[in-house]
Amino acid sequence: MELDPDERAMLNGEEGPAKQVAMDLLIRYAEALDADRLISTDNVAGVPGAVNEFLENYYGGESTSHDEIFSRYDLDSDRVVDVPDTEAGATRLQGKVEPKHWDELGTDQKNAELDRISEEFAADHDVEVLKTCTPYHAGNLPSYGEHCAWMESSAVVFINSVLGARTNVEGRESTSAAMLTGKIPDWGLHRDENRYGTHRIEVDVPVDDIMNWGMLGYFVGKHIQEDIPVLIGDYGSPSRVEHKHFGASAATSGGIELYHVVGETPEAETEASAFGPNEPEDVYRYDKEARREVYDELNAVGDDRDIDFVMLGCPHYSIEQVREASRLLEGNELDEDVELWLFASRKVRDQAEQEGHADVIRAAGGKMMTDTCSSMSQAVPPETDVVALDSAKQVHYLPAIMDVEAWFGSTEDVIDAAISGSWDGERP
Amino acid sequence: MTDETIVLEGRPVVDGYIEAEAIVTDETISGWGGVDPEHGTIIEMRHDLHGESFTDKVLVFRGAKGSSGWSSVFHTTRLADTAPAAMIYEETTTKVALGAVVTRVPAVTDLDEDPTEIIDSGDLVAVDGDEGIVTITKRAGSGDGDVPE
Numbered sequence: 157m158e159l160d161p162d163e164r165a166m167l168n169g170e171e172g173p174a175k176q177v178a179m180d181l182l183i184r185y186a187e188a189l190d191a192d193r194l195i196s197t198d199n200v201a202g203v204p205g206a207v208n209e210f211l212e213n214y215y216g217g218e219s220t221s222h223d224e225i226f227s228r229y230d231l232d233s234d235r236v237v238d239v240p241d242t243e244a245g246a247t248r249l250q251g252k253v254e255p256k257h258w259d260e261l262g263t264d265q266k267n268a269e270l271d272r273i274s275e276e277f278a279a280d281h282d283v284e285v286l287k288t289c290t291p292y293h294a295g296n297l298p299s300y301g302e303h304c305a306w307m308e309s310s311a312v313v314f315i316n317s318v319l320g321a322r323t324n325v326e327g328r329e330s331t332s333a334a335m336l337t338g339k340i341p342d343w344g345l346h347r348d349e350n351r352y353g354t355h356r357i358e359v360d361v362p363v364d365d366i367m368n369w370g371m372l373g374y375f376v377g378k379h380i381q382e383d384i385p386v387l388i389g390d391y392g393s394p395s396r397v398e399h400k401h402f403g404a405s406a407a408t409s410g411g412i413e414l415y416h417v418v419g420e421t422p423e424a425e426t427e428a429s430a431f432g433p434n435e436p437e438d439v440y441r442y443d444k445e446a447r448r449e450v451y452d453e454l455n456a457v458g459d460d461r462d463i464d465f466v467m468l469g470c471p472h473y474s475i476e477q478v479r480e481a482s483r484l485l486e487g488n489e490l491d492e493d494v495e496l497w498l499f500a501s502r503k504v505r506d507q508a509e510q511e512g513h514a515d516v517i518r519a520a521g522g523k524m525m526t527d528t529c530s531s532m533s534q535a536v537p538p539e540t541d542v543v544a545l546d547s548a549k550q551v552h553y554l555p556a557i558m559d560v561e562a563w564f565g566s567t568e569d570v571i572d573a574a575i576s577g578s579w580d581g582e583r584p
Numbered sequence: 585m586t587d588e589t590i591v592l593e594g595r596p597v598v599d600g601y602i603e604a605e606a607i608v609t610d611e612t613i614s615g616w617g618g619v620d621p622e623h624g625t626i627i628e629m630r631h632d633l634h635g636e637s638f639t640d641k642v643l644v645f646r647g648a649k650g651s652s653g654w655s656s657v658f659h660t661t662r663l664a665d666t667a668p669a670a671m672i673y674e675e676t677t678t679k680v681a682l683g684a685v686v687t688r689v690p691a692v693t694d695l696d697e698d699p700t701e702i703i704d705s706g707d708l709v710a711v712d713g714d715e716g717i718v719t720i721t722k723r724a725g726s727g728d729g730d731v732p733e
Contacts, residue, residue, distance in 0.1 A: 181685070188597045188681035188691070210622070214663050229659070232686045307652040324678040327655030329686050344678060381612065382647065382677060411612065411649040411677060457629070531617060553617040556629050 157186060158193050166337055174240055177233035178333035185330055186341035195342035199298050199321075201247040201291055201306040202331025204230060205239075205277040207270050208252065222277045230332035239281060244338040246283040247291050248275070249308050250472070252533050254525050255287075261528075261535035283335065287527040288501030290400065290472040292319070295503060300422060303346055305334040309413070310471045310549065313403035316414040318396065320422035322346050325413055345414055351423060352432035353416050355380050359389030360443040366401040366477075367566040369394060370548035371450040372442055373402035377410030378450075379440050386416045386430045389442075394420060397474050404471050405548040447584055451564070454548055457555045458563040458579065463491075464540040465560075466574040467530045468567070469499030470550035475507050477567070481522075482513035484571040490521035491577030495537040498522055499529045522574075531557050544570040544579055588722040590702060594695035596716035597671075598684050603710040604669035606720075608644040609633045610700040612675075615683065616653030624666030642709040643668035644699050647675035654679035659686040670711035672699045672718060692716050 159167065167183065169176040182194060205226045212218070215225050227236045253271035254261050263271075279285050286294045289308050298304050298321035306312050306323045315321040324344040326334070334340045344350055357380075363372050376385045385406070394402065394417065406412035416424035424430035468481055481498060490496055498517060500508065505526050508514040514524045530536050531553040536543065542561045545551045551564040563573070565581030573579050609632050613619065618628035624639035639661075648654045661667040671684050671691040684691035690713030699718065703709060708721040 184685050185682050188685050189676060189678065190595065190694075210660070211663075232659070232688075309650065309652050312652070325652045326678060327652055327682045327686075329655055329659065330678070330682050341678075381649065382675060408650060411647070411679075556627055557617055 157183060157191070160194075163194055163339060172240065173235070173237040174231070175336050177227065177231050177235070177237055178336040179339070181232050181329060181333045182337060182339055182341065186343070189341050189343045191341040191343035193342045194339040195303055195346055196338055197303045197305045197334055197340050198245045198338060199296070199302060199304040200242070200244045200331050200334045201249050201296070201304070201308065201311065202326065202335065203249055203251065203307065203328050204246070204281070204283055204332045204335055206251055206274045206328070209267055209270065212270060222273065226277070226332065230329055232329050240336065241282040242335040244335050246335045247296050248278040248283050248285045248287060249291070249311070250287055250289045250528055250532060252528055254528050254533060257523065257525055261533050263533065263535070286501060286503070288472045290474070290501055293472065293474045293504055294501040303340070305331055305340040307331050309407035310400065310404035313407045313413050313415065314400055316345055317403060317416065317421050318399045351414060352384065352434045353386035353424075353430045354383040354434055354437050355385050356436040356439045357385045357387045358439060358441045359387055359391050360441055361390065361447055363391045365566060366398055367546060367569075369398040369402040370405045371447060371454065373405030374409045374454065374548045375442055375446055375450045376415070377406035377408060377412050380410055380412060382411040382413070383437070384414050384416070385412065386418060386424065386427065386436070388418045388427060391417065397477055400471055400474075401547065408549045408552045451584055454551050454564040457561050458542070459561055460542050461579040463494055463542050463544050463563070463573045463577055463579055465536050465543045466494060466496045466570050467499070467543060467545055467550060468496070468570070470529050470531070470545070470547035472529075473498060473500040473504060475504050478504060478508045478513050478517075480567060481571060482516040484568060485520035485522060486516050488520050488575045490574050494574045494577055496522040496574045497525050497530070499525050502526045530554055534558065536560060544573040546570045590720040590722070592695040592697055592699060592702065592718040592720070594692045594716045594718065596713050597681065597691035597693050598689065598713050600690035600713045601711065602642070602669050602690050603708060604640060604642045606644050606703050606705055606707045606709045607633065607636065607638050607641040608700055608703050608705045610646055612646045612649040614650030615648060615655070615657035615679065616651035618650055619657050621657045621660035621666060622664050624661055624664070638668040639666045640669050642670045642672060642711055644672045644703045644709070646700055647673050648677050648679035648683060652679065655682040655686050658683040662687050670709070670713070672703070672709070672711060674698055674700055692718055
């Protein structure tokens with residue numbers, strides 16, 4: 157591997173032991189990828205120093221310093237180093253603990269406290285604590301062509317595809333090392349030649365809300381897996397929120413990290429520019445039958461129509477989505493046996509408080525939450541057997557994690573179910 | 585019946601040498617939400633290894649999918665002593681590469697044939713992560729699509 161002089165200096169320990177072990181990890185990782193070099197980044201999103209009881213106990217219990225956990229786990233180092241402030245611009249993503257309602261989510265005091273300490277550790281090292289899977293709804297919008305190092309598959313696919321920024325799906329260890337060094341392997345989607353489309357998706361049914369974009373994304377991920385789909389057809393002009401649900405689904409049923417929507421996304425002005433030198437390897441058609449198959453798959457673990465719980469905010473809701481939820485809930489009350497939790501970033505939640513939407517949602521019986529979601533925190537209300545969700549990603553994960561039945565539908569379907577207490581979503 | 589031996593050559597990912605029984609899937613594996621790291625089992629519903637443990641086995645799989653927590657989940661299997669003995673995968677992504685690095689088990693990829701087609705669950709597999717060589721001893725009856733009991 158070729159190293160620039162600044163990278164070599166870090167590897168040799170000239171910039172201190174933390175950057176040395178971080179560089180060592182990045183090089184092991186780059187070699188595992190077969191990358192030739194590293195590239196500079198000033199926008200890193202990860203979970204530096206996040207700790208739970210398992211990790212704390214593993215590393216020696218309460219006497220463990222946070223530097224020890226960061227060294228041994230985040231940097232995969234065999235020695236403990238003093239952790240300096242982040243070198244690159246850095247964002248702390250979502251976690252497993254709700255900061256205000258942790259008790260209700262079944263988190264014990266110990267883990268709530270550990271989460272608070274982790275957050276302090278990040279803030280003390282100049283990391284922006286956004287605590288969301290949607291930093292792009294909370295002020296971190298990378299620019300076109302900007303090299304980033306982000307975790308969170310739904311955020312990665314969003315900034316690559318919708319903003320034209322460049323990142324692979326990074327992990328906790330690589331982002332923590334990137335924060336300290338400002339470096340990441342120059343591999344995959346950082347490079348022009350790897351950003352062209354590989355498969356053509358012909359969209360033959362109207363796709364015009366988050367439910368339908370979510371289903372289309374699930375279809376695309378399932379068939380294309382890790383490649384780069386190019387969508388063409390009958391989709392109108394997707395909003396940022398629709399893009400978010402499409403990408404989150406495609407990154408769940410498959411490993412989609414970049415997609416192109418002809419005429420809509422920045423690297424797909426035309427079909428020709430989206431494919432560049434590539435010929436489509438395959439063509440898939442998304443028609444009524446395909447849509448019905450996806451719907452049935454996403455509803456395969458729904459049986460009992462008696463709903464106990466509705467979770468909104470996977471990925472974290474934008475302010476537009478909070479507004480829509482508040483409009484649908486206004487003047488209504490949740491069924492007495494149903495709980496509704498809405499997850500958003502702290503910034504979106506604060507805006508919802510200022511604009512009055514949060515009061516409307518609470519007046520109907522819903523709860524405004526931040527930082528996490530049901531899958532991440534492994535939390536649903538007590539006695540929950542059946543949930544209703546407007547997110548294909550959440551319906552993919554939650555039944556496996558919490559052993560519950562789940563229904564998938566539109567935002568309106570799931571809020572209707574929260575009010576009536578029973579599932580009445582329509583099969584398309 | 586004499587044991588059949590097959591040698592595949594590929595690219596080393598993580599150093600080390602180990603011999604163990606294989607567990608094979610031609611599907612990708614979802615880490616976070618797809619694996620229970622404290623028990624070393626696949627928990628993704630509808631996965632062909634659903635409910636099975638990879639602990640101390642050579643995990644042969646197509647690649648990684650899903651959440652970016654992939655590396656953390658496999659990193660945690662190392663701490664929980666539930667990690668696979670080695671990893672052999674077909675498709676390189678950042679998730680699987682970083683996951684293999686921090687799991688610190690011998691790992692090989694880019695083999696001259698698709699390992700998920702050549703290796704069956706139950707075969708004895710030697711993984712040489714220094715040289716990128718995989719040696720497979722077929723378990724009698726494991727070929728021809730038979731699933732070993």
